[in-house]
Amino acid sequence: MALSREQVAMRVAQELKDGYYVNLGIGIPTLVANFVPAGIEVMLQSENGLLGMGPYPNEDQVDADMINAGKETVTAATGAAIFNSAESFAMIRGGHVDLTVLGAFEVDQQGNIASWMIPKKLIKGMGGAMDLVAGAQNIIVTMTHASKHGDSKLLEACTLPLTGVNCVKKIVTDLAVLEVKDGAFYLLERAPNVSVDEIISKTAGKLIVEGDIPEMQFTD
């Protein structure tokens, strides 16, 4: 069965390592913060200028001067730092952020990502996404494997305007975990009770399937 949004976030959270500085995009990536494995510490970076993002505030703690990059009210975690936008993107562009997790419309087998613009339909802007994909040491993309109409989002070449080139290393979809290398998608894991055949049929780009593909493991 295809994973829920929460399960995709849970699987991504397994990629977190102790001491990681992590930037989480809007949508499913934001949920990853809820599933940080026990016993490890990560610090969340919000590109509007906060390193060490805490949970949402209580009603009486709400402060208009304390928001995240999604313009939601948040709190600062213990040990947080606040800084200006140039400093924030210095740490992003300079490769100091260990992991970026973000959503996408399309990813292709060269590791290119399209996530910000659908011509004549959606012109909102790229925000910080282009800086994040150009600068992060490691990028995980979360998305549904195929559109509602069944069109694959894992392509030979992206069709939409790009956010960045040759940057995506790993993809967690509702069906699979894949690595992107050497111009192909490598199937690493499949969602519980999802067949390799289904993943093959919904992957338009070059897909490498080597040996038995294990099911994702979720432990609570």
Added chain:
Amino acid sequence: MAGFDKVVTSYAEAMEGIKDGDTIIAGGFGLCGIPEGLINEIKRKQTKELTVVSNNCGVDDFGLGILLHDRQIKKIVASYVGENALFEQQLLDGIIDVELTPQGTLAEKMRAGGAGIPGFYTATGYGTPVAEGKEVKEFNGRPYILEESITGEFAIIKAWKADRYGNLVFRHTAMNFNPMAATAGKMTVVEVEEIVEPGELQPSEIHTPGIYVNRVIKGNFEKRIERVTTSK
């Protein structure tokens, strides 16, 4: 005004000298840390043909969005304009021109502009529509694009506190683009919540030194929140 005293007492004085066709660099992220009263004054003055450089363009009825009502903005340089229906309509109608700019590149354009650096190379945007028409240069085998810095006739800034000399302190994430924007204006105007006497701010705690600041005004702020999110 005498010596280094930058304080003005009316919005008319604060925005005196702004003219049609000017480039205005504005601090703020969404509606957080925006100079509300200075924006209102630009609307009151009906200055037209403006180029506005800001991460966002406010919402329909608040922040920079109110300058769209009377078509005061000719062009906007921003990273994200998704919260504003009127903006989208004016863009589709060809009334307004937009230069979508990656957020980190926008911050660096302001920083470099204020620091006397005319351009810089960045990997951000390489291979995307942002790179169209821009010089590409390889460093250590990786391609980078040349981005030019930005300065403006006016910078409009929101800070938490200023002393009379224009030394600024920002509060929490209302800092955002404000410190860079403050350096990039030929005339930098700052609207603050509190004005204190020189010496009341600790020298080592000042975020923006007064040398960048021309005028300071005490404002009244609504501080609207775009998305109130709370934990139960």
